[in-house]
Amino acid sequence: MEFMAPTITCAEILKEAVSDPSNGNHIASAMELYIMGLQKQLCEALAAIDGSQFKTDKWERPNNGGGGVTCVLQDGNVFEKAGVGVSVVHGTLSKNAIQQMKSRGKELFGDSVEFRALGISSVIHPKSPHVPTMHFNYRFFEIPEGDSKLWWFGGGSDLTPTYLHEGDATHFHTTLKAACDTHSAEYYPKFKKWCDEYFYIKHREESRGVGGIFFDDLDYIPINDAFSFVKSCGNAVIPSYIPLIKQHMDEKYTEEELEWKLLRRGRYVEFNLVLDRGTKFGLHTENARIESILMSLPLNARWEYMNEPGEREKVLLEVLKNPREWC
Amino acid sequence: MEFMAPTITCAEILKEAVSDPSNGNHIASAMELYIMGLQKQLCEALAAIDGSQFKTDKWERPNNGGGGVTCVLQDGNVFEKAGVGVSVVHGTLSKNAIQQMKSRGKELFGDSVEFRALGISSVIHPKSPHVPTMHFNYRFFEIPEGDSKLWWFGGGSDLTPTYLHEGDATHFHTTLKAACDTHSAEYYPKFKKWCDEYFYIKHREESRGVGGIFFDDLDYIPINDAFSFVKSCGNAVIPSYIPLIKQHMDEKYTEEELEWKLLRRGRYVEFNLVLDRGTKFGLHTENARIESILMSLPLNARWEYMNEPGEREKVLLEVLKNPREWC
Numbered sequence: 001m002e003f004m005a006p007t008i009t010c011a012e013i014l015k016e017a018v019s020d021p022s023n024g025n026h027i028a029s030a031m032e033l034y035i036m037g038l039q040k041q042l043c044e045a046l047a048a049i050d051g052s053q054f055k056t057d058k059w060e061r062p063n064n065g066g067g068g069v070t071c072v073l074q075d076g077n078v079f080e081k082a083g084v085g086v087s088v089v090h091g092t093l094s095k096n097a098i099q100q101m102k103s104r105g106k107e108l109f110g111d112s113v114e115f116r117a118l119g120i121s122s123v124i125h126p127k128s129p130h131v132p133t134m135h136f137n138y139r140f141f142e143i144p145e146g147d148s149k150l151w152w153f154g155g156g157s158d159l160t161p162t163y164l165h166e167g168d169a170t171h172f173h174t175t176l177k178a179a180c181d182t183h184s185a186e187y188y189p190k191f192k193k194w195c196d197e198y199f200y201i202k203h204r205e206e207s208r209g210v211g212g213i214f215f216d217d218l219d220y221i222p223i224n225d226a227f228s229f230v231k232s233c234g235n236a237v238i239p240s241y242i243p244l245i246k247q248h249m250d251e252k253y254t255e256e257e258l259e260w261k262l263l264r265r266g267r268y269v270e271f272n273l274v275l276d277r278g279t280k281f282g283l284h285t286e287n288a289r290i291e292s293i294l295m296s297l298p299l300n301a302r303w304e305y306m307n308e309p310g311e312r313e314k315v316l317l318e319v320l321k322n323p324r325e326w327c
Numbered sequence: 328m329e330f331m332a333p334t335i336t337c338a339e340i341l342k343e344a345v346s347d348p349s350n351g352n353h354i355a356s357a358m359e360l361y362i363m364g365l366q367k368q369l370c371e372a373l374a375a376i377d378g379s380q381f382k383t384d385k386w387e388r389p390n391n392g393g394g395g396v397t398c399v400l401q402d403g404n405v406f407e408k409a410g411v412g413v414s415v416v417h418g419t420l421s422k423n424a425i426q427q428m429k430s431r432g433k434e435l436f437g438d439s440v441e442f443r444a445l446g447i448s449s450v451i452h453p454k455s456p457h458v459p460t461m462h463f464n465y466r467f468f469e470i471p472e473g474d475s476k477l478w479w480f481g482g483g484s485d486l487t488p489t490y491l492h493e494g495d496a497t498h499f500h501t502t503l504k505a506a507c508d509t510h511s512a513e514y515y516p517k518f519k520k521w522c523d524e525y526f527y528i529k530h531r532e533e534s535r536g537v538g539g540i541f542f543d544d545l546d547y548i549p550i551n552d553a554f555s556f557v558k559s560c561g562n563a564v565i566p567s568y569i570p571l572i573k574q575h576m577d578e579k580y581t582e583e584e585l586e587w588k589l590l591r592r593g594r595y596v597e598f599n600l601v602l603d604r605g606t607k608f609g610l611h612t613e614n615a616r617i618e619s620i621l622m623s624l625p626l627n628a629r630w631e632y633m634n635e636p637g638e639r640e641k642v643l644l645e646v647l648k649n650p651r652e653w654c
């Protein structure tokens with residue numbers, strides 16, 4: 001099979017739209033095929049490493065509002081929880097969403113605004129405290145018709161280690177920078193900074209991890225160029241991350257290291273439930289598929305009162321408090 | 328020692344204020360002594376059951392803004408994490424807080440409103456899946472001076488079992504109802520309903536637990552009566568909960584039951600981080616003591632993708648979806 005499940009949009013309609021650049025659904029259709037393909041590639045790469053298979057669920061939104069394909073490998077040999085989800089949804093923006101978008105500078109007219117949103121989202125939590133957690137998300141948002149006609153891309157990719165391996169952070173960032181640089185020398189520095197700012201857990205005064213790239217509202221270059229940039233970022237996911245898994249997955253670890261991992265996973269939960277815009281948006285959406293939204297949470301997490309980190313743990317915390325340049 | 332730590336307010340000043348009903352600090356001072364005493368009583372009762380001691384931290388807010396006493400027994404024999412915290416703080420309300428209180432009907436004047444807030448807050452997470460988690464919080468809020476002079480009490484107590492033991496829910500509710508009934512026959516039904524509504528996890532379409540009582544803005548009866556009611560509720564904490572611990576703490580449990588406990592603890596985290604007003608207020612407060620705010624989180628929690636509950640687990644879920652009358 002070409003993908004993990006059949007596409008959300010009918011395959012015939014997709015084929016027609018991608019073959020015709022003048023078709024109003026050309027980019028959305030190409031994006032749907034691209035993210036379905038990336039989902040398949042990544043799931044296959046992870047399943048091959050783990051030696052076990054992803055569970056694939058195809059789901060639909062009520063009232064013909066689109067749907068998605070959620071793939072999760074849980075409690076595997078290498079991965080505690082690896083989720084790769086695609087969603088292709090459409091509907092009418094809530095008043096709240098209209099207001100929020102206006103406050104971000106979007107020119108929207110009227111009370112009823114039709115939208116469609118396509119995206120791929122993934123969080124990989126490995127078992128070993130030596131293999132970092134990785135998250136990425138790339139999405140296309142479109143108001144396809146009427147006075148409010150608009151589109152933009154957003155997304156990013158970031159790394160969350162339990163223990164700092166400087167080489168990992170450098171490899172991850174260097175790979176992302178290379179993907180950015182083929183499009184504009186301005187992207188990596190700008191989106192790296194944005195990532196550090198976005199993934200900051202204010203109440204802990206520390207970053208979630210060692211960052212990566214993050215961007216939103218990418219609508220200021222031609223749509224084909226923006227899509228091409230997003231594909232470069234998506235194509236960088238596997239080369240930026242898979243080598244780090246392979247390098248560390250067989251390293252031995254101790255009970256103390258596992259406990260530190262659980263505490264860091266607790267911080268991941270705090271970020272996702274308290275701060276992450278996508279998660280909060282999902283939790284407040286009627287008829288959302290909650291299992292897909294919360295697949296990003298780790299299998300296990302821990303909160304200790306007044307934990308005293310050791311020397312090696314403090315090395316990570318130092319970097320989380322003072323983000324570094326990695327390339 | 329009379330309390331777990333010295334009072335936040337100087338003991339001499341407290342003594343003077345409580346001995347003189349015309350003193351402007353009379354109720355606040357009596358409340359401070361009451362919650363410090365309740366903290367001590369509860370910690371002693373729990374420590375005696377567990378066979379290990381609470382760690383007590385006295386902390387101060389910067390700029391002379393009050394402080395608190397946080398007591399936590401972590402990774403004990405019976406309790407995974409038991410926290411009992413007192414805080415006695417004062418300062419100037421943020422613009423945000425002023426707006427929020429106005430939206431609740433409080434008449435506040437001017438941009439600078441001095442407040443003080445005193446409270447006791449506690450979450451007890453036991454190790455055994457047969458002993459329920461219990462939470463309670465009682466607080467006094469006062470705008471002591473100027474045009475905006477106001478006061479109110481708030482609080483509540485609720486029970487969160489991993490497996491449903493109907494007798495536990497009945498005992499817990501009956502004890503709370505008796506405390507309420509000595510003050511007004513209207514309180515228990517009203518505050519029981521409010522509790523069911525407040526501890527509802529909308530995105531899961533289920534309650535956090537089997538409820539209890541919850542109230543806020545209690546300012547519509549004489550202040551001495553309100554304080555007396557809150558003391559009755561506080562005095563009901565030990566008799567409502569300690570017997571449930573003793574009844575179930577020695578019951579055997581299986582690995583499967585422990586896993587279900589971890590999943591339920593995950594839901595507890597979801598409620599506290601996504602919905603709980605007190606936690607959200609704390610996380611967004613400058614200079615808050617984060618370890619005290621998040622002592623309510625369980626030691627361990629788990630999120631499984633697409634968990635399939637068994638028959639006994641479904642019995643609990645049924646009650647969480649359809650709250651019952653327990654007395």
